[in-house]
Structures are given as C-alpha cells and as structure tokens.
Amino acid sequence: MRRSRFAKASQPEQGQDRASISEALWFDVASLSSTEEQSVSAWRVATLEHAALLLGATHLLVAGTCFLLMPQIAFAASLASPAVPAVLVLLLDVGAAVALKYRDRFKLPPHTIVRALCAYLAAVGLMWTLFGAAIASQDRHATDHAMVAVMVAGLAMAAIASISCPPMAMVTAAVCIVASLLFGGSPVMLICITVLSLLALAYSVSCAQSIIAAGRKRLRVEALARKAQCFVDEFEDTGRGWFWETNAEGTLSYVSQQLADDFQCEAAELLGRRFTDLLSVDTDPGATMEERKTLGFHLSARFPFSDVVVRPASDGEVHWSLSGNPIFDEHGRFLGFRGIGTDLTEQRRSEQEITRLARFDSLTGLPNRAMMRQTLEEALRNAAHRQKGCAMFLIDLDRFKNVNDTLGHPIGDALLRQVADRLTSVMGIHGQIGRLGGDEFQAVLPGTVDIGLLESLARTLIEQVSRPYMIEGHKVTIGASVGITIGDPGRSQADALVRNADLALYAAKAAGRGKHIFYEPSMHSEAAERQQLENELRQAIERGELSVHYQPIVRTAGEEISGFEALVRWQHPTRGAISPAKFVPLAEEAGLIGKIGEWVLATSLEEASHWPDHVRVAVNLSPLQFNDPGVVAMVAEHLETSGVRPDRLELEITEGVFLADGDSTDDTFAKLKKLGVRLSLDDFGTGYSSLGYLKKAPFDKIKIDQSFVRGAASTSSTNRNAAIIRAIVTLAETLGMDTCAEGVETHDDLQLIRELGVSMVQGYIFGRPADGEITRRLANTVTVEADGYQCIREPRHRLMRRAITAIDEEVLEIKLRNISSMGALAECPIPVAPGDHLVIDIVGVGPVRAVVRWSQSGMFGVQFHETFDLTRLAPKKAKGNQAKMLIPWYVERREAS
CATH class of the missing domain: 1.20.140 (Butyryl-CoA Dehydrogenase, subunit A; domain 3)
Structure with missing residues (x-):
C-alpha cells in the first residue's frame, strides 16, 4: 500500500x-x-x-x-x-x-x-x-x-x-x-x-x-529535442526546405544534406566554409529591393532577413529562398546566424510554365488570345508613335468541324498544329500569328498598311492552308477565310480593330468562304441591320408575318402534278417581301431554324390534308433540324395530327447533314425510313458532293441543282451541264431513285430535260410558288401546261450608248441598244449587209469587233467576236474622289504582285 x-x-x-x-x-x-x-x-x-x-x-x-x-x-x-x-x-x-x-x-x-x-x-x-x-x-x-x-x-x-x-x-x-x-x-x-x-x-x-x-x-x-529533431528530419525529408547555421565568423557550422546535394557533396564537406562563398543573390530585374540586397550585407550587418532569393554557385539552375536571424547569448555577444532555406526551383519552373500557358496556346505553341491582345495593343501604340498604321488578319478555318466530327479530335488537334506551322511560315517577318481558340487564328502586322502586300499575304495564306494534309494515313482538305482590317495610327483601339476584322471575316464567309475581304465602314450598318432583322424574325411567327407558298413538281412524261414543295415566305410590314436567301441563313445562325422549320412542316401537312391522296408535299429539313435527336418524334407527331400518310411527305435534305456524319446520322436516316416518309437529296452537285452519301443514305429522289439546269440547252462550247445531268440521271436510275430538275424556265431546257430522262421538273415554266388557296385548285387539276420563253436571253444593257464605226470607208456615229455579252442592236442610217465585219468604238469603253447577223431599214444586229464584259459600261468614279474617300492617308495602295 x-x-x-x-x-x-x-x-x-x-x-x-x-x-x-x-x-x-x-x-x-x-x-x-x-x-x-x-x-x-x-x-x-x-x-x-x-x-x-x-x-x-x-x-x-x-x-x-x-x-x-x-x-x-x-x-x-x-x-x-x-x-x-x-x-x-x-x-x-x-x-x-x-x-x-x-x-x-x-x-x-x-x-x-x-x-x-x-x-x-x-x-x-x-x-x-x-x-x-x-x-x-x-x-x-x-x-x-x-x-x-x-x-x-x-x-x-x-x-x-x-x-x-x-x-x-x-x-x-x-x-x-x-x-x-x-x-x-x-x-x-x-x-x-x-x-x-x-x-x-x-x-x-x-x-x-x-x-x-x-x-x-x-x-x-x-524529449523536446527529439521532437524538434523529428520535425527537422521530417521537414527536410519532404524536400520543402532545409536548415543552416553559421558561427560568428560567418562560416557554416550546420547545413542540411539537401543543401549539400545541390553541390553534389556531403554536408560535412561544407562545414567551415563561408556561407557567402557558396551563394549568389538572384539578379532578376523583377526582384524586390529586399532581394536586391546581397546576402553578405545582411550577414555583416547582423540584421534578420526573410525570403532573400539566392542561387548556389554551382552549374545547376537552382533557386533558393533564405531566411535567417542573428543569434546572441545572454551577455549580448554575437554567436552567428541560424535560419531556414526553401528550394524555389520547382516553384520557379511552375511559375514559368504557368506564365507560358497564360500567354501561349498549349496545343500549337502560338501566342494565345491574351498574348495576341497584348501584341495588338503594343502594335497600336507603336503605330501612334511612328504615325504608321497597323493591320490585322482574323482567320477562320473552313470545314474544320467536319474533320473533328468524322476523324476525331486527335486528328483535329494534329491538323491544327500543321495549320499553325503553315500560317507561321506564310506570315514570316511580316507579323505575329496566334491562336484565339478552336479553329480561329489571328495575325497582327505592325506597320504594314500596303494593300497590295496584305492581299498577297492573304491569298498565299488561303492557298497554303487549303493544300491537302496527310495525318495518320488520312488525307484531309480544309480551307480558310480571312477578314482584314487596317488601324488608323493614334485613333484605332484594339476592341474596335477586332470587331472590324470580325465583320470582315463574316463577310468573307458569306461571300462563299475561301476568300479574303477588307473591312469597310458599311459593314457596321450591315451588322446592325442583320441584328435588327434577327430580332424582328424572332417575332415574325407570332405576328403572322411568315407564310408558306407551294411550287408544283411536275412529272416530265405526262406533265401531271406529282406534288408541291413548301417554301417559306416572309412579308415584313415595313420592309416588304424579304428573300428566303436572306432570312433563312440568319435563322440558322440565330438558332431559330428549328422553330420555323417545325412551323413550316405543321402548316404544310395541314394544307396537304386538303389535296388529293396522290399529291405529295416536299418540306425542306435543315441540317440543324436533322441533327436534332427529337426530329423523328416531331415529324411523327405532326403526321399523326394532320392525318397525312407518311409516304405523301417528302423531306428534302441537303448535303450539309453529312458534315457531322456519324452513328447518329445513320440512326436518324433509319428511323425516318421506318416512319415511312420519303427522303430527297436537295441541291445535288453543289457543296461537298460525295457518292458515298448515296451509298449509305436511303434517298428516294435526287434533286438536280438549278445551276446545272438553267441554260443547259445552250450550244456554247463551254456548256457541260447536259453531260452532268445525264450522269446524274444514270446514277439515280442505277440506284433506283427518282430525279427532279430544279429551276427549269424555258422550253428548250424542258425539252433537253425530257430527252435526258429526268423524272420530274420544278421551275417557273410550270408555275411560281403560290399560296394555299391557289395551290388547292392546282392540286385538283390533272395536268399543267408549260409556259415561258423558248430560250434564255442573255442579260442586256438597256441604256443607249454612242459608238463610232466605218461602213464602206465612211466613218459615222451609230447608237447601240440592248447590249449583251454576245451582241447588240445598232441604229444606223446607212444600210449594211449580213456578214459584214465591223470595228465598233464604243465611246468611253473602247473598240470591239463584231459581225452583222441581220439588217433591216435603219437598224441591224451584231454579234461580238469575243464575250463582252457588261461591267465595262458601268459609269467610272473619279480616281481623285476614290482615293480621298476610300483609302485613308496611312494606307499604301498598289497592285498585288
């Protein structure tokens, strides 16, 4: 106890x-x-x-x-x-x-x-x-x-x-x-x-x-010493820092092994050496005042210091951060310094990498959006100082999304790297190229305002980007569109320059892609107009401004009506009729095409329910609608609501749906065919035509684009449209598909279409698009009669022009009317005979050679020996005014080489 x-x-x-x-x-x-x-x-x-x-x-x-x-x-x-x-x-x-x-x-x-x-x-x-x-x-x-x-x-x-x-x-x-x-x-x-x-x-x-x-x-x-030693050991083992100590003479009395490792020696070998002999202060220009002070200053002054950046006096690229405090005994005698060091090497590398990633694109190695913005601002400041402009290119790749969707993102990434190399090679010393993101690039050309040089660079850039690429066994072909703007020195701002280049790029894409266009002030008003039109289009359905017109599709054999194509029309209350070529692309850009397309489908099916059972209705389906996962359910719902048989609905699909080709595309085709509707390939022969589409897509009809149909009956030696139509008909018959020729307007073209074996015809010769009431009456007729010109006449210049010619060695003035690219009507008091050859000098235009084809009292008709450019008849603007109004003083104008 x-x-x-x-x-x-x-x-x-x-x-x-x-x-x-x-x-x-x-x-x-x-x-x-x-x-x-x-x-x-x-x-x-x-x-x-x-x-x-x-x-x-x-x-x-x-x-x-x-x-x-x-x-x-x-x-x-x-x-x-x-x-x-x-x-x-x-x-x-x-x-x-x-x-x-x-x-x-x-x-x-x-x-x-x-x-x-x-x-x-x-x-x-x-x-x-x-x-x-x-x-x-x-x-x-x-x-x-x-x-x-x-x-x-x-x-x-x-x-x-x-x-x-x-x-x-x-x-x-x-x-x-x-x-x-x-x-x-x-x-x-x-x-x-x-x-x-x-x-x-x-x-x-x-x-x-x-x-x-x-x-x-x-x-x-x-116990405290052991605990402290454990903390020291654990801290040193983590590699995050180390300890050091000097005596009163400034020589090392203790160092951690981590410090010695950077000198590739043992810690004992460093003891007794002066600390300042081993280290040097980092001379980074961005260092603070504290960092610029030498370590020797702190040690000799016996001042405490913190986070002094130093480098070892060795070959390695190593950086340390040192902190230390002087040590005094109870009597105030100085005993030395004791402190801690931190390895900043990896931190500095990380900071450098972060800085690089913040300024450069990780995929291509080109400057990124932030870096290009800084480059542009510096170029504008320099332009203001030198009083010389600055140009900028905005570059967008054409058909790049198709590469990503069909071949995968790794191929797309490899393609972007090759595109970056080509762009850098083309730009050379003229400017800095950078990647803004996705498939969009930017080039800043400081001090370059020579229009000829800029056009030459843009053309070369487009040509180089458009050359085929070979990536992992795949041959890839894309294109590029370029928007160009020139900044006014001292007045242009970076935001305005980027906006202007974007407007020019939009215009280049609207012009058919693969083009370069300079910014013009009118583009701002066009963009504002487009924005206003988009806002008004959003309310067009609710306001009842949209309507559906129907154009007949006629069988070529007996001229019976096979069906009607539903075409949307917009009657604006103040603007009047707005062309579908203008508002349909706008609807696709604004994301309204799905809503408008569904309304057209519902309206067309409701109208078709009043037609005879053998008359079909054709409705256009945009690529955005087709790629919508709910398109099949939407079509089935409206078919059920209208009561129209599925085989009476013909969905017209353009080749644009294949740009996002994949399993979902094939699945949509299969579901639509299972639903019972007919599928028609619209505008065949344009865009990115491929016979592979016809091989795997279950189309019932091919619609031949009107660009091959109009003027197909012309006897010109350069006209190959008939051969193209014949090839398409043969292909369609082999695959068991119908054919339909769009845009037939003359009897000559209609006759040729019949001879080539085209199944159906659609065009003004059988009727223009009409509203529902007229369409109902026409749908109940057995046949429709062709009505139109016999052949297509060339465009003619209606205004009279004065000219001088020599007839029977007599020089006299004549008057020319109805001037076309092939000939003209001449008023002349002296009779001429068919077959006479004349040299006619049109005032303000120049001489042209012609032959008389017919003659009657006071007039005769001539055919030009060579195709005449009607634009030569347009009035010329004064060059002085042109230079003053269109070309700023800081822009150099010369022809591109």
Whole structure:
C-alpha cells in the first residue's frame, strides 16, 4: 500500500521538477509506473556503477595494509581469523561490481538494483565490522583505536559511495550506528557517528532532490529535442526546405544534406566554409529591393532577413529562398546566424510554365488570345508613335468541324498544329500569328498598311492552308477565310480593330468562304441591320408575318402534278417581301431554324390534308433540324395530327447533314425510313458532293441543282451541264431513285430535260410558288401546261450608248441598244449587209469587233467576236474622289504582285 501510494505520488505534475524529501528518500527503491520516472531512476543507477569498485579498492587497500603490518594475523588457522571476513567482503565487492557492469543483460528494473545494493552495503558493513573485530581479537597488542580506524575507513568509504542514493546512505548510516553500539564502547563516539550518519543522510537526500529535478528537466529537454529533431528530419525529408547555421565568423557550422546535394557533396564537406562563398543573390530585374540586397550585407550587418532569393554557385539552375536571424547569448555577444532555406526551383519552373500557358496556346505553341491582345495593343501604340498604321488578319478555318466530327479530335488537334506551322511560315517577318481558340487564328502586322502586300499575304495564306494534309494515313482538305482590317495610327483601339476584322471575316464567309475581304465602314450598318432583322424574325411567327407558298413538281412524261414543295415566305410590314436567301441563313445562325422549320412542316401537312391522296408535299429539313435527336418524334407527331400518310411527305435534305456524319446520322436516316416518309437529296452537285452519301443514305429522289439546269440547252462550247445531268440521271436510275430538275424556265431546257430522262421538273415554266388557296385548285387539276420563253436571253444593257464605226470607208456615229455579252442592236442610217465585219468604238469603253447577223431599214444586229464584259459600261468614279474617300492617308495602295 505504501509503495503504491508513493508510486502515485512520485509522478510529478508537469512543471514540478523538485522532489519532496519523502519522494527523494524512497525514489530509488520505489516501483515506478511512469516511463519518464523510470528513465530518471535508471539514470541515477548509472551514477552508482562504480560504487562497488570504490568499496572493493578500499577494502583491499585497508585489509592488505593490516596484513602487511600484522602478518601474524593473516595466517591464523581459526574461524575467527580476519582473513575470512576480508575474503567475503572482497567477494561481495567483486560480485556487486560484476552485477552492476552487466546489469543491462539481466534486464532488472532500477529499483531492484538499488534494493540489491542496499543489501550489499548492509552485508559489506557487517563483514567489515567483523573484520575489525577479528583483528582486535587476534592481536592482543592491537588497541580499540586500531579497530575503530579500520572500521571507520571502510564505513566512511561506504558512506561516500552511497552519498547520492538516500536508501543506500540510510543503510550505511544504520550499519555505522550498529557497529558503534556493538564495538565502540564510548558514548561520545556513538553520538559522533550517529550525528555524522544523519548529516550524511540529509546531504544524500538533498543531493537526490537536486539530481532527480535535474534528471526530470533533462528528460523533458531531451524529449523536446527529439521532437524538434523529428520535425527537422521530417521537414527536410519532404524536400520543402532545409536548415543552416553559421558561427560568428560567418562560416557554416550546420547545413542540411539537401543543401549539400545541390553541390553534389556531403554536408560535412561544407562545414567551415563561408556561407557567402557558396551563394549568389538572384539578379532578376523583377526582384524586390529586399532581394536586391546581397546576402553578405545582411550577414555583416547582423540584421534578420526573410525570403532573400539566392542561387548556389554551382552549374545547376537552382533557386533558393533564405531566411535567417542573428543569434546572441545572454551577455549580448554575437554567436552567428541560424535560419531556414526553401528550394524555389520547382516553384520557379511552375511559375514559368504557368506564365507560358497564360500567354501561349498549349496545343500549337502560338501566342494565345491574351498574348495576341497584348501584341495588338503594343502594335497600336507603336503605330501612334511612328504615325504608321497597323493591320490585322482574323482567320477562320473552313470545314474544320467536319474533320473533328468524322476523324476525331486527335486528328483535329494534329491538323491544327500543321495549320499553325503553315500560317507561321506564310506570315514570316511580316507579323505575329496566334491562336484565339478552336479553329480561329489571328495575325497582327505592325506597320504594314500596303494593300497590295496584305492581299498577297492573304491569298498565299488561303492557298497554303487549303493544300491537302496527310495525318495518320488520312488525307484531309480544309480551307480558310480571312477578314482584314487596317488601324488608323493614334485613333484605332484594339476592341474596335477586332470587331472590324470580325465583320470582315463574316463577310468573307458569306461571300462563299475561301476568300479574303477588307473591312469597310458599311459593314457596321450591315451588322446592325442583320441584328435588327434577327430580332424582328424572332417575332415574325407570332405576328403572322411568315407564310408558306407551294411550287408544283411536275412529272416530265405526262406533265401531271406529282406534288408541291413548301417554301417559306416572309412579308415584313415595313420592309416588304424579304428573300428566303436572306432570312433563312440568319435563322440558322440565330438558332431559330428549328422553330420555323417545325412551323413550316405543321402548316404544310395541314394544307396537304386538303389535296388529293396522290399529291405529295416536299418540306425542306435543315441540317440543324436533322441533327436534332427529337426530329423523328416531331415529324411523327405532326403526321399523326394532320392525318397525312407518311409516304405523301417528302423531306428534302441537303448535303450539309453529312458534315457531322456519324452513328447518329445513320440512326436518324433509319428511323425516318421506318416512319415511312420519303427522303430527297436537295441541291445535288453543289457543296461537298460525295457518292458515298448515296451509298449509305436511303434517298428516294435526287434533286438536280438549278445551276446545272438553267441554260443547259445552250450550244456554247463551254456548256457541260447536259453531260452532268445525264450522269446524274444514270446514277439515280442505277440506284433506283427518282430525279427532279430544279429551276427549269424555258422550253428548250424542258425539252433537253425530257430527252435526258429526268423524272420530274420544278421551275417557273410550270408555275411560281403560290399560296394555299391557289395551290388547292392546282392540286385538283390533272395536268399543267408549260409556259415561258423558248430560250434564255442573255442579260442586256438597256441604256443607249454612242459608238463610232466605218461602213464602206465612211466613218459615222451609230447608237447601240440592248447590249449583251454576245451582241447588240445598232441604229444606223446607212444600210449594211449580213456578214459584214465591223470595228465598233464604243465611246468611253473602247473598240470591239463584231459581225452583222441581220439588217433591216435603219437598224441591224451584231454579234461580238469575243464575250463582252457588261461591267465595262458601268459609269467610272473619279480616281481623285476614290482615293480621298476610300483609302485613308496611312494606307499604301498598289497592285498585288
């Protein structure tokens, strides 16, 4: 119970190092449960390791001296001989010394060892007392004083050996007092020995208190040191930083291995070297004032410093950030510096990479949008300073989306890299090319305002981009459109220049792609007009401004009506009739085509429900509608609502749906055919025609584009339309498809279409698009009669022009009317004969050669030897006005080479 209470009491609270008297008295023999207290106890046992050797040496010296001075007692044959206790004492000393030496092997707890030492001291004291008594009994001449001297010598040394351990001091004191009682005889001696023993015990307790307190403090410091060392090791192992220390002379007294690794050596090799000899301050122009100060300045001034960027004086591209504080002792003497270092190498690389990614396109390596904006602004500032303009190209790739959709994005990425190389090669030293994102590029040409050079660069750029590419075995062909704008030095802003180039690019795409167009101020008004028109188109359906007209489709064999094509019309309340060629592309751009297309489909089916069952209705389906996942459900819903049989609905699809060709396209075709509707390929022969479309798409009809039909009957040597139509008809018949010729207007073309075997005809010759009421009457007729011109007449210039010619060697003035590219009507008072050859000098235009084809009183008709360009008859603008109005002063005008 006592030991348990003491064990609990012997566990001091944190901060209470000083041991109590009771705790110091019994600390060494108590069973301690605290690991920290056991460590202190083990440390105290270590101080007693040589106690047995000290006592043994004393015992051997004193006993040997006695035997030398009194040899007669050394060889006494009785058990009372002094040699017996002397030998036993020495054996105990040797045993105790050996036990203390190898105590760790026996794994005995400290308190057990101290208890054993107490027993050892008690036994040794008893044996040594018996040794003194034996000497006195063997030598009658020996006095009590001699015995006391022997005892005091041994017991005094025991007291000295046990002075640091109160339990052992207590045992020694008890032995001394008992020995005095038994052999002292003198009360004075007994009192003296008792007092001295108690004083020794008190001193031992006081020493134990101090030693225990020191041990506890030492353990706490060591624990903190171990924890700090663990933190240091873990911090250094992470590679995030390291520690360094210098002495007062500035030489290294400690460095982490990480610092030494950058010098490819061991840390010990750097000790003793001056710290400043190993490092150099980073001279980065963007460094702060603190970073520009040398490390030597901080060290010599003994100022604390933080985050000083340095580089090791080695070959590696390494950067460190150093922080340090001066160290002073309690007397204010400078001891050196101690600090921490952080490796900034990876951070700087990351910052450089982040900076590069923030300024350059990761795919092509070209400057990105932000970098190109900065380049443009710098070019404009430079232009203002030099009073010279700055040009900019906005480049958009044509048909790039088709590459991504059909061949995949990896091929598209590879294509963009090759395009970037070609653009960079074309631009050369003239300007900086960059990628804005997607398939859009930009070029800034500082100081370049020569129109001829800009046109030459644009044409070369388009030609180079349009050359075929070979990527992973795929032959890829794309195009490019370019919008060009020229900035006015000192007045143009970057935003305005980009907006102008975008407008020019839009115009280039609207002009048919693969073109370059310069920005013109009128484009702003056109863009505003387009925006206003788009806003009005959004409300056209609700306002009832849209209507559907129907154009008949007639069979060529018997001229019976096969069906009608539904065509949307927009009658604006103030603008009047707006052409579908103008508002349908606008609807596609604005995302309105789906809504308008569904309304046209619903309206057309409702109208077709009033027609005879054999008359079909053809409705155009835009690529955006076709690629809508819900298109099949939408068509089925309106068929069910109108009650029209699916085979009476013919959906006309352009080749644009194949630009996003994929599994979804094939799936939509299959679902529409399963629904029972007919499919027609519209505008065949234009765009990106491919026979592969006809192979996999289940079309029922091919519509031949009107560009091949109009003028097909012309006998011109350059007219190949008839051959193209014949090839299309043959292909369609082989695949089991009908054919329909669009845009038939003359009887000559109609006759040719019949001869070539085209199945159906659609054009003004059989009727213009009409509203629903007229269409109903026409749908109930059996046949329709062709009505129109016999042949197509060339466009004619109606205004009269004066001309001079020579007839029968007489020079006279004539008047020309109805001038076309092939000939003209001439008013002349002198008769001429058919077949006469004339040279006619048109005033303001120049001479043309012609032959007379017919002649009558006062007039004759001529046919030009070469095709005449009617634009030559247009009025010319004064060059001075043109230069003043269209070409700013900072733009150089010359013909492109």
